[in-house]
Amino acid sequence: xxxxxxxxxxxxxxxxxxxxxxxxxxxxxxxxxxxxxxxxxxxxxxxxxxxxxxxxxxxxxxxxxxxxxxxxxxxxxxxxxxxxxxxxxxxxxxxxxxxxxxxxxxxxxxxxxxxxxxxxxxxxxxxxxxxxxxxxxxxxxxxxxxxxxxxxxxxxxxxxxxxxxxxxxxxxxxxxxxxxxxxxxxxxxxxxxxxxxxxxxxxxxxxxxxxxxxxxxxxxxxxxxxxxxxxxxxxxxxxxxxxxxxxxxxxxxxxxxxxxxxxxxxxxxxxxxxxxxxxxxxxxxxxxxxxxxxxxxxxxxxxxxxxxxxxxxxxxxxx
Amino acid sequence: xxxxxxxxxxxxxxxxxxxxxxxxxxxxxxxxxxxxxxxxxxxxxxxxxxxxxxxxxxxxxxxxxxxxxxxxxxxxxxxxxxxxxxxxxxxxxxxxxxxxxxxxxxxxxxxxxxxxxxxxxxxxxxxxxxxxxxxxxxxxxxxxxxxxxxxxxxxxxxxxxxxxxxxxxxxxxxxxxxxxxxxxxxxxxxxxxxxxxxxxxxxxxxxxxxxxxxxxxxxxxxxxxxxxxxxxxxxxxxxxxxxxxxxxxxxxxxxxxxxxxxxxxxxxxxxxxxxxxxxxxxxxxxxxxxxxxxxxxxxxxxxxxxxxxxxxxxxxxxx
Numbered sequence: 204x205x206x207x208x209x210x211x212x213x214x215x216x217x218x219x220x221x222x223x224x225x226x227x228x229x230x231x232x233x234x235x236x237x238x239x240x241x242x243x244x245x246x247x248x249x250x251x252x253x254x255x256x257x258x259x260x261x262x263x264x265x266x267x268x269x270x271x272x273x274x275x276x277x278x279x280x281x282x283x284x285x286x287x288x289x290x291x292x293x294x295x296x297x298x299x300x301x302x303x304x305x306x307x308x309x310x311x312x313x314x315x316x317x318x319x320x321x322x323x324x325x326x327x328x329x330x331x332x333x334x335x336x337x338x339x340x341x342x343x344x345x346x347x348x349x350x351x352x353x354x355x356x357x358x359x360x361x362x363x364x365x366x367x368x369x370x371x372x373x374x375x376x377x378x379x380x381x382x383x384x385x386x387x388x389x390x391x392x393x394x395x396x397x398x399x400x401x402x403x404x405x406x407x408x409x410x411x412x413x414x415x416x417x418x419x420x421x422x423x424x425x426x427x428x429x430x431x432x433x434x435x436x437x438x439x440x441x442x443x444x445x446x447x448x449x450x451x452x453x454x455x456x457x458x459x460x461x462x463x464x465x466x467x468x469x470x471x472x473x474x475x476x477x478x479x480x481x482x483x484x485x486x487x488x489x490x491x492x493x494x495x496x497x498x499x500x501x502x503x504x505x506x507x508x509x510x511x512x513x514x515x516x517x518x519x520x521x522x
Numbered sequence: 523x524x525x526x527x528x529x530x531x532x533x534x535x536x537x538x539x540x541x542x543x544x545x546x547x548x549x550x551x552x553x554x555x556x557x558x559x560x561x562x563x564x565x566x567x568x569x570x571x572x573x574x575x576x577x578x579x580x581x582x583x584x585x586x587x588x589x590x591x592x593x594x595x596x597x598x599x600x601x602x603x604x605x606x607x608x609x610x611x612x613x614x615x616x617x618x619x620x621x622x623x624x625x626x627x628x629x630x631x632x633x634x635x636x637x638x639x640x641x642x643x644x645x646x647x648x649x650x651x652x653x654x655x656x657x658x659x660x661x662x663x664x665x666x667x668x669x670x671x672x673x674x675x676x677x678x679x680x681x682x683x684x685x686x687x688x689x690x691x692x693x694x695x696x697x698x699x700x701x702x703x704x705x706x707x708x709x710x711x712x713x714x715x716x717x718x719x720x721x722x723x724x725x726x727x728x729x730x731x732x733x734x735x736x737x738x739x740x741x742x743x744x745x746x747x748x749x750x751x752x753x754x755x756x757x758x759x760x761x762x763x764x765x766x767x768x769x770x771x772x773x774x775x776x777x778x779x780x781x782x783x784x785x786x787x788x789x790x791x792x793x794x795x796x797x798x799x800x801x802x803x804x805x806x807x808x809x810x811x812x813x814x815x816x817x818x819x820x821x822x823x824x825x826x827x828x829x830x831x832x833x834x835x836x837x838x839x840x841x
Contacts, residue, residue: 211633228628228725231562234551243550243562245628309547309564314530406547 208240208255210298221288250307255300262301267342268416278334281412310404310411318451319408325455327410332424333460335393344420354483362490386469394427399434425466429473441508471517482506527559527574529617540607569626574619581620586661587735597653600731629723629730637770638727644774646729651743652779654712663739673802681809705788713746718753744785748792760827790836801825
């Protein structure tokens with residue numbers, strides 16, 4: 204949540220000359236996104252987000268992300284495409300980083316979603332899936348099932364047990380369970396894979412933007428539903444399940460794109476996987492981020508709580 | 523350079539209802555300012571900066587700062603006043619912090635000023651001084667001469683000498699010199715006291731905003747000229763003096779508010795003081811900021827270089 208690469212305003216002015224976007228009026232470093240550096244840019248014509256990609260985004264993945272955003276925009280979804288320069292290029296270099304100029308979208312991220320907002324998020328997710336069933340580029344989900352054993356190993360048993368006594372065992376037995384029961388042959392599309400309320404801009408109950416596609420990949424559409432469910436339907440610390448949000452999210456999705464029977468049957472397992480994925484990445488960040496660093500460490504326990512909920516409530520999903 | 527206090531968009535929406543500013547359209551945490559948390563807010567009517575004051579700003583000083591901004595705005599200067607709520611209040615509480623909603627100003631901070639820009643900055647500084655000669659509230663310069671011995675002591679000789687061998691001696695002998703030669707009886711006004719290019723918004727050669735008044739205080743107007751000279755007329759690392767910027771800055775100032783003979787005579791001493799002030803605060807921050815923290819540590823040597831320049835070039839100031 205910081206600006207990692209400082210760019211002089213004179214450099215931004217020169218950078219913008221590659222585009223037909225007017226001239227620079229304002230540039231503010233904004234504290235958003237997955238370890239990228241972002242500037243909110245105002246020109247004489249419009250507003251944009253200038254993103255410089257730091258270590259977590261591999262520039263080789265950008266064509267997958269940007270092509271997806273272009274397709275979603277063409278399908279009428281409120282996503283922020285990367286602007287093309289005078290030569291049709293979207294991917295640039297700036298201040299030693301790969302950089303894109305991205306459309307600014309209005310709206311705010313809600314911290315305490317209402318059922319109306321959860322329903323709208325479900326609808327938006329369903330429309331995204333519908334629009335990307337035939338998206339040809341493919342990208343492996345590098346935060347998917349195949350990565351979790353390595354991630355648990357990288358955390359280390361001793362460090363996991365410092366977070367919560369017995370956590371290493373909980374994770375390894377859950378992992379064995381998921382490897383045995385993970386579904387096969389579900390419908391695949393490009394998925395967002397990180398659709399937390401943070402990544403949805405809203406005005407009232409309307410979705411005005413879906414952002415931060417830097418975990419998007421090719422995977423089961425139903426897994427994306429499970430991730431979104433885990434992200435939206437609990438109190439922040441995972442201790443309180445919010446059934447009204449769950450019902451609204453599922454209804455919003457199902458109305459816009461009917462969930463198949465085999466997808467519906469797989470949701471309880473997929474949701475356990477989604478909870479484990481965020482438990483593991485948060486535990487890894489927790490262990491590897493000094494407490495005094497300015498980056499906010501997100502508590503992994505919030506997703507252990509969700510995992511336990513899904514383990515004990517296979518009937519949580521309703522249509 | 524980070525957002526320290528996270529505020530939910532729902533809280534910002536409620537906060538804005540105290541004002542007649544329309545309803546929330548966008549809120550982005552921005553990485554600016556002296557250890558405050560800032561959000562760039564867009565409403566249906568206008569844009570604003572929402573500032574939450576963190577430890578470095580004493581809420582008791584806010585009436586001095588805000589009254590000064592109101593006076594400067596009435597005098598036609600491009601400064602960002604704090605918006606008044608429906609009851610005329612400027613100072614609020616939000617998320618456990620003292621908070622103000624502040625006018626947004628266009629423009630960007632230049633990193634490599636041109637002489638035309640230095641001239642405009644000098645003019646703006648002179649007009650601010652002219653407008654605040656009669657500003658009645660007073661605030662001691664808590665980063666002034668009287669504070670430097672304590673600051674050097676807080677750094678510690680051993681730690682200073684780790685930055686540069688002999689630095690503790692250089693500082694203590696400079697301090698003795700300044701205490702003996704510091705001018706008396708110069709014209710006093712409210713001064714900005716931190717007018718680096720960072721704190722001046724520009725479009726081309728026009729000053730569109732002077733911001734970040736959180737060091738402003740009552741002190742010699744000529745000391746503010748000296749601070750601004752040290753801030754604008756060198757390469758970042760202080761190794762290269764830029765005579766054309768100095769000439770332009772001084773001409774811009776002198777044209778808008780003639781510098782008195784006693785002020786002019788005092789500038790070489792005041793500039794040594796200004797260089798020592800930033801040398802000391804940067805050294806203190808350098809010593810007390812872990813290198814791995816996300817806050818950028820600014821190199822104190824950049825101001826030792828300036829101090830040496832002023833020690834050896836008492837004739838640097840021209841009119």
